[in-house]
Amino acid sequence: YVNWLFEIGKNNSSVFHVDANGNEYAVTNNQTSDRRLKTNITPLAESGGLASINQLKPVTFNWLSPDYTKAEQIGLIAQDIEKIFPQLVSEGGTTTLQMPDGTTQTVSGTKSLNYSGLIPPVVKAIQTLSQKVEAQQKEIDLLKQQIEALKAR
Structure with a gap:
C-alpha cells in the first residue's frame, strides 16, 4: 500500500507523484536552461x-x-x-x-x-x-x- 501525498497525471496515468516517504517519481525531469534567460555565461574553470x-x-x-x-x-x-x-x-x-x-x-x-x-x-x-x-x-x-x-x- 502506498499513500500518495501528491500526484499529477492525465488519462488515469500518473506522470509525477510524491509518496508518503518523500520520494518523488517522474517520467522525466527537465530544468530550464535556455541561453536567452542567462547572463554572465563563462566556461567552467x-x-x-x-x-x-x-x-x-x-x-x-x-x-x-x-x-x-x-x-x-x-x-x-x-x-x-x-x-x-x-x-x-x-x-x-x-x-x-x-x-x-x-x-x-x-x-x-x-x-x-x-x-x-x-x-x-x-x-x-x-x-x-x-x-x-x-x-x-x-x-x-x-x-x-x-x-x-x-x-x-
Missing part, C-alpha cells in the same frame, strides 16, 4: 572540474527517521559539498524527525544539495580526462614509431 570532483566524498548512509526509506542510500553530504561547490547547497528551515524510539528531533537550518548541479563539473572532469587520454595516445603512437625506426636500423 579547470579548477571546477577534475580537481573539484576528486575532492568529493561519495558515501552510503541510512536516514535517521523511520519515516524515510529504510533502504541504504548512496549520496553526498551537503556540508562536504558546500566547501567545494557552495553554490550547489542551500539552507532551508527546520526539519522535525520522528525517531525510531518515538521521540522527535528538530534540526534547524537543514541543508539541501542540488545534485543536478554536479553534472557540469562532472562533464568538465570527463573532458579533462579525455584530453589527457588523447595526449597520452599520441605520445604512445610517437614512441611506437620511434621504437620501430630504431628496430629498422
Whole structure:
C-alpha cells in the first residue's frame, strides 16, 4: 500500500507523484536552461572540474527517521559539498524527525544539495580526462614509431 501525498497525471496515468516517504517519481525531469534567460555565461574553470570532483566524498548512509526509506542510500553530504561547490547547497528551515524510539528531533537550518548541479563539473572532469587520454595516445603512437625506426636500423 502506498499513500500518495501528491500526484499529477492525465488519462488515469500518473506522470509525477510524491509518496508518503518523500520520494518523488517522474517520467522525466527537465530544468530550464535556455541561453536567452542567462547572463554572465563563462566556461567552467579547470579548477571546477577534475580537481573539484576528486575532492568529493561519495558515501552510503541510512536516514535517521523511520519515516524515510529504510533502504541504504548512496549520496553526498551537503556540508562536504558546500566547501567545494557552495553554490550547489542551500539552507532551508527546520526539519522535525520522528525517531525510531518515538521521540522527535528538530534540526534547524537543514541543508539541501542540488545534485543536478554536479553534472557540469562532472562533464568538465570527463573532458579533462579525455584530453589527457588523447595526449597520452599520441605520445604512445610517437614512441611506437620511434621504437620501430630504431628496430629498422
